Amino acid sequence: MTPGFFISFEGIDGAGKSTHIEAFKKLMQDRYPDREVVMTREPGGTPLGEQLRALLLDAPMNLETEALLMFAARREHIAQVIEPALQAGKIVISDRFADASFAYQGGGRGLSLDKLNALERWVQGRADGSLLQPNLTILFDLPGEVAEARRSKVRAPDKFEKMDLNFFEKVRQEYRRRAKDDPKRFHLVDATQTPEVIWNGLKQLELQI
Numbered sequence: 001m002t003p004g005f006f007i008s009f010e011g012i013d014g015a016g017k018s019t020h021i022e023a024f025k026k027l028m029q030d031r032y033p034d035r036e037v038v039m040t041r042e043p044g045g046t047p048l049g050e051q052l053r054a055l056l057l058d059a060p061m062n063l064e065t066e067a068l069l070m071f072a073a074r075r076e077h078i079a080q081v082i083e084p085a086l087q088a089g090k091i092v093i094s095d096r097f098a099d100a101s102f103a104y105q106g107g108g109r110g111l112s113l114d115k116l117n118a119l120e121r122w123v124q125g126r127a128d129g130s131l132l133q134p135n136l137t138i139l140f141d142l143p144g145e146v147a148e149a150r151r152s153k154v155r156a157p158d159k160f161e162k163m164d165l166n167f168f169e170k171v172r173q174e175y176r177r178r179a180k181d182d183p184k185r186f187h188l189v190d191a192t193q194t195p196e197v198i199w200n201g202l203k204q205l206e207l208q209i
Contacts, residue, residue: 004086005035005209006098006133010175012168013138016198017055021095022140023192028091032209041095043070045077057158059192064115067105071119072096078124078132091209093101097134098124099178105160107174108167135168136207139179140198144168 009017009024021039026039043053050074056066074097085092098120105111124132144165179186187205189198 001084002049003089004067004084004092005133005207006082006086006094007089007165008094008099008134008137009140010096010099010103010137010172011102011146011189011191012142012175014146015140015142016195017095017138019195020202021093023199025093027184027203028093034092035209036085036088038081038090038092039095040077040081040092042074042077042097044098045073045082045094046080048076049073052089057160060159063109063111064106066109067101067111067116069121070101071123072106074101083132086190096135097137099137099139099175102178107177108163108171110170125168134185136205137179137182137186137200139175139186140189140191141176141179141203144172146192 007024007028009021011017025037025039028035034124040051043056044050052069056069056073061069082092082094101119102113102116106113106116120131126132179188189201191198193201
């Protein structure tokens, strides 16, 4: 156990997590004034990770290359940002973490979950044999067709945002499978609700920090 607390935000593109993550950071700062709150993202979070992000979101590549680069960026992220912050007792909020790799490369693209499990054990494994996972994962759950309509109203899409509805439905189902397998870690948000209702729900979360 680390003295810090790790929170991840997850969901398919267009689910609305980005609408709330900055406000949630402020909520944590106000609620826990003695704790520093670190905001980060995946892929990215470090200078090397941001360079890999640019490649991952735009450059065409082999599926296994994509997964390996995602986990390479994650290893650097853990080593340089997440673990040091948690050891220092900070609250870490990450826009995506390993669940996204299972959802996008596994569910959406069809990469073997056995391969992803092996990468997860390697990259997130700790000396005591445990895996580094968020203490809390807030999953914004939204049907693919609703998310698609929302995505069409925003900036120029990256290569993932250009994928079809079938891809995003498979991503969503893998997210839901992960949540079902680990219900103590996941908090499922019905992202079809209004932003006001969603935010009121987030404010009522009781965290053991």
